[in-house]
Amino acid sequence: MIAQRIPTILPELTFEEALEITKIHSIAGILKENNQIITTRPFRHPHHTISAISLVGGGKTPKPGEISLAHYGVLFLDELLEFNKHTLELLRGPLEDGDITINRVNGTLTYPCKFMFVTSMNPCPCGYYGSNDKECICTPQAISKYMAKISGPLLDRIDIQIEVNSVKYEKLESKELPETSEQIKKRVNEARKIQQERYKQEKIYSNSSLTPRLIEKYCKIDNNCKALLEVAFKKLGLSARAYGRILKVARTIADLSKSENIQKAHIAEAIQYRNLDKKYGK
Secondary structure: OHHHHHHHHOOOOOHHHHHHHHHHHHHOOOOOOOOOOOOOOOEEOOOOOOOHHHHHEEOOOOEEOHHHHOOOOEEEEOOHHHOOHHHHHOOHHHHHHOEEEEEEOOEEEEEEOOOEEEEOOOOOOOOOOOOOOOOOOOOHHHHHHHHOOOOHHHHHOOOOEOOOOOOOHHHHOOOOOOOOHHHHHHHHHHHHHHHHHHOOOOOOOOHHHOOHHHHHHHOOOOHHHHHHHHHHHHHHOOOHHHHHHHHHHHHHHHHHOOOOOOOHHHHHHHHHOEHHHHHHOO
16 A cells, blocks of 8 residues: 555656656557656556566567566565565666666667665565564574575665554554645655756756765765764675665655755664664675
8 A cells, every 4th residue: 555655755757757758658569549648657566476578678579577667656566575586686787777678689678767666575474573463473494484585685775674563453543634645745846856956967866866976975974974874784784785775865864854964863764774684684
């Protein structure tokens, strides 16, 4: 339910983004006749039985896969560990590079695939590891084998990893009105405008597109922040890739707070979003 609502709070498409999405869907042959241009961010939700070609693209006549059809939108993989491990490993390059190159005898094609990767999975085979409501019946070996279906390098590329507990009945019956998507989207659009202004000379739209060189330029932190990151790296065994991703998330948190500089609290919050690193030590 959360994943399906993410597109409703994402920033408005720019005209250039809309054109790119429309071209990809047209090449794939799925553009509706009455749709001259796509104006909403895509939400793709393939089943776990999907083939590698359908996910990343290819075939005898190479076509865009789900990762390209989700360009500038959301790719949601429900029950991640039910997907074929080899198929999942193919996501590593596209998540890092933002495009996918398909080589064939008669030529090479490159499709863009800058998508938000969203996924969900159970913590163990029985689904109750870490639950406060029901005891897990899985052995440590079974949990370890189950989690091994997702590799460390792939998990490392997921910026935000959150454990979600089961919802209590009292919450379902609560009359308290939650924040609407429209209210959240307003904040997101404001943060995106800050980023567009900051990066207007760099030809990128958002913090997620920052390269290592640009991270060094735009994600400067003070000694207090550096000390906190050092402690986190030693304790969690984080990688160099995780370092950059934490800084990008912290930069986004700062933008949402309308803070010009990244503060210690922003770094701390970004580290807290690496739940699986803390729990499984991947």
